[in-house]
Amino acid sequence: MIKGLLRFIIAIIFIASGFVKAVDLVGFSFKMEEYFSPSVFNMPFLEKFALIFSIIVVVLELFLGFLLLLKLKLKFTLSALIALCVFFGFLTFYSAYFNVVTDCGCFGDAIKFTPWESFVKDVVLLVGLIILFVLYRKEFKKKMFTEAAINLKIISLNQSF
Numbered sequence: 001m002i003k004g005l006l007r008f009i010i011a012i013i014f015i016a017s018g019f020v021k022a023v024d025l026v027g028f029s030f031k032m033e034e035y036f037s038p039s040v041f042n043m044p045f046l047e048k049f050a051l052i053f054s055i056i057v058v059v060l061e062l063f064l065g066f067l068l069l070l071k072l073k074l075k076f077t078l079s080a081l082i083a084l085c086v087f088f089g090f091l092t093f094y095s096a097y098f099n100v101v102t103d104c105g106c107f108g109d110a111i112k113f114t115p116w117e118s119f120v121k122d123v124v125l126l127v128g129l130i131i132l133f134v135l136y137r138k139e140f141k142k143k144m145f146t147e148a149a150i151n152l153k154i155i156s157l158n159q160s161f
């Protein structure tokens with residue numbers, strides 16, 4: 001029950017975040033440009049790709065959020081979301097520590113976070129995702145053995161013909 005509720009809450013957070021950013025992709029791309037600017041990460045050569053990166057982030061958040069909500073490909077989904085949270089956790093920590101980006105744009109213009117609030121949000125999400133990974137790990141093993149058994153049957157059927 002608790003893992004289902006936690007999975008639902010985290011999935012909705014990622015879906016809502018992706019949806020809010022999707023409503024204003026150009027605005028989110030401006031936020032990405034701010035991160036690429038010389039005053040933050042000094043990668044101005046990436047500024048022209050900000051809109052593409054914005055689309056990728058939005059699609060990832062929505063896709064992985066729906067996969068988590070529907071409990072599909074859980075090992076992949078949780079691993080990808082953990083990697084995403086680690087990446088964004090680094091960005092928000094850097095932003096908060098050096099006070100370079102004052103609003104992360106995590107929920108577009110719908111919800112404003114200070115850099116430290118955004119970092120705490122990323123850490124809480126990361127902890128929740130790690131808890132989910134641990135709680136669902138037995139299902140990963142069961143599914144792995146089931147898929148291996150199915151593959152073995154298919155191979156043996158192919159060899160009999």
